[in-house]
Structure formats: C-alpha cells, structure tokens
Amino acid sequence: MKINFVDLKRQYESIKDEIDPAIQNVIENASFIMGPDMKEFEKEFAKFCGAKHCIGVDSGTTALSLAIKAIGIKPGDEVITVPNTFIATTLAVSDVGAKLKFVDIDPHTYNMSPDELEKAISEKTKLIIPVHLYGQCCDMDQIMKIADKHNIPVLEDACQAHGADFKGKKAGTFGIAGCFSFYPGKNLGAYGDGGAVITDDDQIAESIEMLRNYGQKKKYYHSLKGHNHRLDSIQAAVLRVKLKHLDSWNRSRNKNAQVYNKHLKKLIGEKVIIPYEHGKGSHIYHLYVIRVPKDKRDGLIRYLAEKDIYAGIHYPIPIHMQDAYKELQEHIGKFPLTEKYAEEIVSLPMFPELTEEEIMFVCENIKEYLNK
Numbered sequence: 068m069k070i071n072f073v074d075l076k077r078q079y080e081s082i083k084d085e086i087d088p089a090i091q092n093v094i095e096n097a098s099f100i101m102g103p104d105m106k107e108f109e110k111e112f113a114k115f116c117g118a119k120h121c122i123g124v125d126s127g128t129t130a131l132s133l134a135i136k137a138i139g140i141k142p143g144d145e146v147i148t149v150p151n152t153f154i155a156t157t158l159a160v161s162d163v164g165a166k167l168k169f170v171d172i173d174p175h176t177y178n179m180s181p182d183e184l185e186k187a188i189s190e191k192t193k194l195i196i197p198v199h200l201y202g203q204c205c206d207m208d209q210i211m212k213i214a215d216k217h218n219i220p221v222l223e224d225a226c227q228a229h230g231a232d233f234k235g236k237k238a239g240t241f242g243i244a245g246c247f248s249f250y251p252g253k254n255l256g257a258y259g260d261g262g263a264v265i266t267d268d269d270q271i272a273e274s275i276e277m278l279r280n281y282g283q284k285k286k287y288y289h290s291l292k293g294h295n296h297r298l299d300s301i302q303a304a305v306l307r308v309k310l311k312h313l314d315s316w317n318r319s320r321n322k323n324a325q326v327y328n329k330h331l332k333k334l335i336g337e338k339v340i341i342p343y344e345h346g347k348g349s350h351i352y353h354l355y356v357i358r359v360p361k362d363k364r365d366g367l368i369r370y371l372a373e374k375d376i377y378a379g380i381h382y383p384i385p386i387h388m389q390d391a392y393k394e395l396q397e398h399i400g401k402f403p404l405t406e407k408y409a410e411e412i413v414s415l416p417m418f419p420e421l422t423e424e425e426i427m428f429v430c431e432n433i434k435e436y437l438n439k
C-alpha cells in the first residue's frame with residue numbers, strides 16, 4: 068500500500084467537475100490578470116476569515132513581504148518571531164533589512180511562547196510575527212495582550228492555518244494583518260503559487276494593493292515603487308472552487324488526526340508524543356507532527372519509505388542554524404526547545420482523503436520499527 072505525504076490527485080478527482088469548467092471559464096473570457104475571479108475570490112476569502120479586506124498576491128512569501136512593508140517596517144527595526152518556522156517568515160523580514168529577534172516555543176504546541184515573547188520585547192521592537200504552525204493558532208489572548216501593552220503591531224503568519232480559529236475568531240484576524248499561502252500542498256492550495264493578505268486596516272490594504280501592482284492605483288499613474296506580485300486569475304478560479312470545500316476538508320483532517328491518536332496510543336503508548344491540542348479553537352492539521360526519540364527519527368523515516376509510506380520533517384533545521392543566516396548562528400543554544408524538537412519531529416502523511424485503513428497501516432509500521 069503506497070501512502071503519499073499529500074495526495075493532490077485524489078483531491079482533484081473529487082472536484083474535477085467543478086475545477087475544469089472554472090479554469091476553462093477564465094481562458095474563454097481571457098480574464099487572466101486581475102479578472103473577476105480574483106476580485107470575487109478576494110471578497111469570498113475576506114468573508115470566510117471575517118476580515119474587511121483580502122488582497123491576493125503571488126505567494127505566501129510575498130504576502131508576508133508586502134505586509135511588512137505596508138506596516139512600515141524599516142531597515143534596522145527589530146522584528147520578533149520564532150526559529151521554529153518555514154524560512155519564508157524570516158526571509159520576508161530580511162527582505163526589508165529589518166533585524167530578526169527569536170523567541171523559543173511553547174513545549175506543547177511548538178508555537179511562539181508568550182512568556183518568552185514578553186521577555187524579549189525591547190525599545191527597538193517594531194513588529195511581532197506569531198506563526199500558527201501545523202494548523203493550530205498560537206495563544207492569541209496572551210500574545211495580543213503583551214503586544215497591546217507595549218503598543219507593538221502583530222502580523223500573523225497564517226500560511227498553515229486557513230480556517231483555524233482561536234476562541235471562535237479566525238487565524239489572521241487578531242493582528243493588524245494576516246498572511247496566507249496557497250502553495251498547492253496547503254489546506255487551501257492553488258494549482259501553482261498564490262497567497263493573500265487579510266486586514267481590517269484600509270490604509271494597509273490600499274498600500275498592499277498598490278505594492279502588488281506596480282505601485283499604481285490608476286493605470287500608468289504610479290505613486291509607489293511597487294512590483295508585479297498579483298494573484299493569477301486561473302489560480303483564483305481554482306481557489307474559489309476549493310474554498311467551498313475547505314471547512315469540510317479541515318474537519319476530515321481533524322478526524323484523521325484523532326484516528327492517528329487512537330491507534331498510536333493503543334499500539335505504541337509513550338514512545339511517541341502525539342500532537343497537543345490546546346482546546347481553545349480548532350486544529351486544522353495542516354501537518355500531523357509526532358515526536359520520537361532522536362536516535363530513532365531518521366531511521367523511522369527511512370523505514371517508512373521502504374514500506375512506501377512518505378513522512379517528512381517540518382522543519383529539520385531551525386532558522387538560526389541555517390547557512391543563509393550565518394549572522395544568527397551565535398545564538399545557537401539559546402532556543403533549547405526548538406533545537407531539541409527539530410531532531411525528534413516527524414510529520415506523518417496527512418490529507419483529508421486518507422482512510423482509516425491507511426492510517427492504521429502507517430501506525431503499525433511505526434510500531435514495528437520502534438519495537439525492533
């Protein structure tokens with residue numbers, strides 16, 4: 068039995084009847100750039116999130132970059148985030164020449180620790196970027212309380228959290244803006260690259276709209292030195308179809324996670340640490356991440372691959388240990404949880420269409436390897 072890490076072909080088969088005409092419609096109308104599908108998707112996604120504005124862009128990385136610029140972050144400003152994230156979070160900060168300051172993660176959720184955040188804030192802090200990693204929101208009560216106390220804006224990296232909520236409020240709507248990626252493998256994925264920023268702030272929305280479109284509000288009248296970072300209309304048409312299924316897919320992912328939990332507990336017990344749910348909102352399981360003893364981790368992934376089961380690591384190298392960030396390597400040792408967990412985490416296959424039989428097969432093979 069072959070089990071892919073994600074299986075986008077299986078998903079396409081289930082929505083082919085809706086996707087094909089939607090794409091064809093864009094082609095027949097030749098509405099490739101800034102067409103009605105892009106505008107409609109922006110409205111629909113803003114509504115889905117409960118935000119006033121949504122601005123479609125060409126990737127999640129761009130969404131972060133343009134939001135940081137629109138907020139007014141300048142070279143030398145200090146931006147606080149976590150080293151346990153995908154590198155796009157920090158590349159967007161480096162892109163404007165701002166200075167990264169890391170804080171360690173919560174031991175259970177692996178998201179930004181509010182206690183560590185509080186300790187790290189200084190006079191120079193100009194922005195806080197919590198990352199809702201794996202599909203579960205950070206503790207936004209605590210983070211917003213600390214940010215508000217110091218009057219520092221919050222930008223949410225919600226690139227793994229489309230539709231996740233914290234106490235009923237959707238990811239991306241707590242801070243001044245929220246950023247999403249529509250990379251194909253994300254919970255809401257396009258058939259190519261895509262991204263979006265959501266915000267209630269009219270000024271930020273307006274400046275992102277200009278920054279993504281040559282810095283113009285009116286054609287050929289350029290008030291900013293912008294760039295070309297628009298969301299493609301064909302991608303928007305795909306996203307409009309998929310958005311209608313997102314809640315149901317997210318529920319299936321959560322159900323699959325509970326099936327994993329049940330079988331892993333029964334078969335293996337304490338030897339694997341299953342994902343922790345804080346219970347203050349829905350976990351939409353972009354990734355289902357377990358921890359195993361570090362001397363077993365790489366062997367387990369190889370063993371599973373021999374059985375045609377494809378697992379991953381998100382992420383194997385914390386940002387401050389990456390070659391691209393040599394200047395941050397002096398901080399190695401300062402984020403002990405991030406560094407320890409990076410050697411223990413394994414992301415198991417996770418997508419809405421996984422069957423219980425497939426999940427059991429994965430769990431049985433994990434048991435076989437760990438008991439060897």
Ligand SMILES: *Cc1c(COP(=O)(O)O)cnc(C)c1O
Pocket residue numbers: 126127128129152153155156198224226227247248249250260261262
């Ligand atoms: C995917 C992702 C991004 C970047 O999105 P792209 O669309 O690939 O540019 C940023 N942050 C996090 C946490 C992500 O998972």
